[in-house]
Amino acid sequence: MNEGLSIKGVPTFVQTEELVKELGIPFTSFSEIESIDIAIVVADSSKRVEKLGAFRLPVEVIPFGYEMTEKHIRAIGLVPEIRLNRENSFITDNGNYIFDCRIPEHVQPETLERMLKMIRGVVENGLFVGMADLVITLYQEKNVVMLRR
Numbered sequence: 177m178n179e180g181l182s183i184k185g186v187p188t189f190v191q192t193e194e195l196v197k198e199l200g201i202p203f204t205s206f207s208e209i210e211s212i213d214i215a216i217v218v219a220d221s222s223k224r225v226e227k228l229g230a231f232r233l234p235v236e237v238i239p240f241g242y243e244m245t246e247k248h249i250r251a252i253g254l255v256p257e258i259r260l261n262r263e264n265s266f267i268t269d270n271g272n273y274i275f276d277c278r279i280p281e282h283v284q285p286e287t288l289e290r291m292l293k294m295i296r297g298v299v300e301n302g303l304f305v306g307m308a309d310l311v312i313t314l315y316q317e318k319n320v321v322m323l324r325r
Contacts, residue, residue: 215308228283232276234259235292236299242273245297252291253280272299 185196185203196203235256237245242258249256256275259266265273279288289303311323 214310227281228285228288229279229281232257233279234302235275235277236268236270236272236301237275237297238272238299239265241297245295246275248295249275249277249292249298252288252295253283254278254288270299 185201186205186209193203233254235249235254246256246258254277256277259274259276261267268274285303285305289301289305292298292301292303306325309325313321313323315321
């Protein structure tokens, strides 16, 4: 290992955070990181799609004024549906709502992400455009696939 190399995991789900704690894997959160030299994303193969729209895009929004945020999301061509936990709105770890959005065909991910980030009330979205330098996935056949930017 190179001197000064620091590797930290950032769990993106509560279940993942519980697992890394249980296994004793060092982790942090994005808010605690000052800079990142190389970002590696490890995801199961179901997250990889050839084009947007294979599954709904999660968009996290603050609860206050979420109805207006929903209108603005619709105005850029998405079809949002609030995620439910039984009959109530699903609440994130940060106390926010999630809209699961259908995406129209032929949308450019970079453009869509930029438009979403401009909407007041949108906290984050599931696109993560340009965030990873390397993506590692494992398929059912135990084949590891590495994709570099």
